[in-house]
Amino acid sequence: MENVQIIGLSRQIALQRQMDVVANNIANINTTGFKAEALLFEEYKMPVARNNSFSGNDQIISYTQDWATIHDFSAGAIVQTGNPLDVALQGNGFLTVQTGDSERYTRNGELKIDDTGLLVTNSGYPVLSEGGQIRFSPSETEITIDANGNIYTNEGSKGRLKIVSFESPQDLTIEGGNLYAGINPQQDLNSKISQGSLERSNVSGVAEMAEMIRVNRAYQSLAQLQKTQAELRQKAIQKLGSLQA
Numbered sequence: 001m002e003n004v005q006i007i008g009l010s011r012q013i014a015l016q017r018q019m020d021v022v023a024n025n026i027a028n029i030n031t032t033g034f035k036a037e038a039l040l041f042e043e044y045k046m047p048v049a050r051n052n053s054f055s056g057n058d059q060i061i062s063y064t065q066d067w068a069t070i071h072d073f074s075a076g077a078i079v080q081t082g083n084p085l086d087v088a089l090q091g092n093g094f095l096t097v098q099t100g101d102s103e104r105y106t107r108n109g110e111l112k113i114d115d116t117g118l119l120v121t122n123s124g125y126p127v128l129s130e131g132g133q134i135r136f137s138p139s140e141t142e143i144t145i146d147a148n149g150n151i152y153t154n155e156g157s158k159g160r161l162k163i164v165s166f167e168s169p170q171d172l173t174i175e176g177g178n179l180y181a182g183i184n185p186q187q188d189l190n191s192k193i194s195q196g197s198l199e200r201s202n203v204s205g206v207a208e209m210a211e212m213i214r215v216n217r218a219y220q221s222l223a224q225l226q227k228t229q230a231e232l233r234q235k236a237i238q239k240l241g242s243l244q245a
Contacts, residue, residue, distance in 0.1 A: 009226075011218075012222050015215050019212065021037050026203070026208050032110050032200065033201070034107075034202070034203065035107065035202055036203045036204075037069050037070065071174070073092070074202050075202065080196060085112055086197060087109035087111065087193050087195055088109050088194040089194075091190050091191030093188035094163065094188075095108075096127070097121055103128070104179040105179065106121065106178055110122045110198055113136055117138070118135050127161070128162045129160055129161055130160050130187075139155065140154060140155050141154050142154045147193055148189075163193075164188055165185070166186065169182075
């Protein structure tokens with residue numbers, strides 16, 4: 001395969017993966033606490049090919065390589081819901097939830113109380129305090145969550161929400177259900193809680209739609225280039241094949 005086609009194909013593969021990221025952002029534009037993602041690219045130089053019959057040095061071929069996916073942890077808009085179990089985090093902190101034997105982290109503060117009185121996320125994962133799971137009895141009312149994450153009812157204190165942050169948030173890996181996995185979480189005393197509010201997704205619908213159009217046009221342009229190159233090669237073969245020795 002010719003170098004032009006290989007280079008073009010590498011770029012098309014990268015654009016396809018970029019389109020997947022953009023599509024995921026758009027799909028989660030209304031997901032509470034969702035953080036947009038972006039794809040980073042780098043130049044990959046191919047120094048492997050060698051041909052000793054050439055007098056000069058081999059020409060290094062540059063390919064497009066998707067290097068990493070990064071998270072945009074900028075704050076989303078805070079909207080008032082009036083639901084006392086909804087909480088919005090202001091700062092770099094994450095709520096801690098329990099998934100099986102592991103802890104995961106989220107910015108989605110859309111909480112509820114399940115049939116057993118357990119405080120859970122809208123996906124059913126138990127929300128943790130610094131002392132463990134948070135359970136309410138049927139007689140407990142007037143649930144209040146202050147700015148530091150302390151939970152109170154008419155019967156007294158229920159503990160403090162386990163809010164953590166990370167030295168390098170980009171090292172977090174995203175999982176299903178708007179959850180993140182990470183190592184070495186640190187207690188976060190700087191983030192503040194806004195009760196009765198939710199943090200919206202920080203995805204910009206206009207920006208993502210514009211990016212989708214740009215990626216689509218770039219992919220189509222490369223496809224046309226590949227087609228033109230193939231036609232030129234076919235014509236050259238036909239031309240050379242028609243020449244008489």
